[in-house]
Amino acid sequence: MLSPFVCVGTMASTDAEIEETQTWPELAIGLYERLTGRGAEIAYEFEDMYVDVPDKVGEDADHARWRLDGTLTIRTSENDE
Amino acid sequence: MTDAESGSPQRQLVVGADLTLESDRADVSITTADGTLIVAVESVGGLLALYNLQESVTSSMGEWLPTGDELPDDTPLEFNAPAVIRLRGHTVARYNPDGSAGLLGRLTGLTGVEVAPAGVLRALGTELVE
Numbered sequence: 465m466l467s468p469f470v471c472v473g474t475m476a477s478t479d480a481e482i483e484e485t486q487t488w489p490e491l492a493i494g495l496y497e498r499l500t501g502r503g504a505e506i507a508y509e510f511e512d513m514y515v516d517v518p519d520k521v522g523e524d525a526d527h528a529r530w531r532l533d534g535t536l537t538i539r540t541s542e543n544d545e
Numbered sequence: 546m547t548d549a550e551s552g553s554p555q556r557q558l559v560v561g562a563d564l565t566l567e568s569d570r571a572d573v574s575i576t577t578a579d580g581t582l583i584v585a586v587e588s589v590g591g592l593l594a595l596y597n598l599q600e601s602v603t604s605s606m607g608e609w610l611p612t613g614d615e616l617p618d619d620t621p622l623e624f625n626a627p628a629v630i631r632l633r634g635h636t637v638a639r640y641n642p643d644g645s646a647g648l649l650g651r652l653t654g655l656t657g658v659e660v661a662p663a664g665v666l667r668a669l670g671t672e673l674v675e
Contacts, residue, residue, distance in 0.1 A: 510564065519601045528598065534564035534575075540557065 505539040557625055570594035582628040582640075589672060592632055632668035636661050 510532040518525035562582065566573040571591030576583050586592045628640040640658050 517598060517601050518605055519597070521605050528568055528570075528594070528601070530598065531567040532564065533567075534562070536564060537561040539559050 505537055508536040508538075510534055510536070560626060566595075568594055568598075577626075580626060582626050583631065584628060585631040585634075587633060589632065589669070592630075592637075632664070633671045635664040635668040635671070637664045637668055 513532045515530050515532065516527040517530060518527050559580070560582065561577045562575045563577075564575040566575065571594035572587050573591060573595055574583075574585040576585075584595070586595060625642040627642065629636055630638040630640070638658055638660050642657055
C-alpha cells in the first residue's frame with residue numbers, strides 16, 4: 465500500500481529531508497517548511513470552539529471548558545526582517 | 546543543507562492573533578501589535594485560570610505532542626516574540642524571550658517573565674474598588 469509518506473517523498477524527490485520523513489509530525493513539519501518557504505501563511509479560524517482541558521493525565525482528571533473564538537495566523541520570517 | 550549549516554539567518558515563527566478565550570472563570574483576549582503578543586484579562590481570578598490552563602497544557606502536552614527525538618534536529622525555526630500580560634487594562638507582567646527570569650519567572654518557572662509592580666497595584670486597586 466502506498467503511504468502518505470511515500471507520496472510526499474515522491475513529490476519532493478530532490479529534497480532529502482522530506483524523503484526521510486518517517487512519522488506524521490515529521491510530515492507536518494516538512495509540509496509547513498515547504499509552504500512557509502514559499503511565503504505562505506497558516507491561518508487557524510476558531511468559531512465557537514469548545515475545548516475541555518484536563519488538569520492531568522488519566523481518567524480521573526478534572527476538565528476546564530474553554531471557548532475559543534477568533535483567528536491565529538503563523539508564518540515565518542528571517543531574524544533581520 | 547540546512548539554514549544553520551549554510552550560515553543564512555535563522556527563521557522565526559511570527560504569530561498573529563485576534564482571539565478570545567472564555568471559561569467559567571475567565572475572559573481572556575489575545576491579540577498582537579507590532580510583533581508583541583498582548584494577553585488581556587479582566588480579573589485576578591481570570592489570571593489564575595489562565596495560569597492553571599498553562600500548567601494543565603504543559604503537564605499533559607507530552608501525551609499529544611511529538612517527543613524531541615521525533616523532531617528533526619535541524620529544524621531552523623524559533624519562536625521568540627515578546628509578550629505583555631494586562632490585567633484590567635494595566636500591564637502587570639512582561640515576557641522577554643531574551644531576558645533573565647524575574648521573581649515571577651523564578652516562582653512560576655516561566656523564564657523571561659518580569660512583573661510590573663506599579664501595574665499590579667493599579668490593577669488590584671481597580672478590582673478592589675469595583
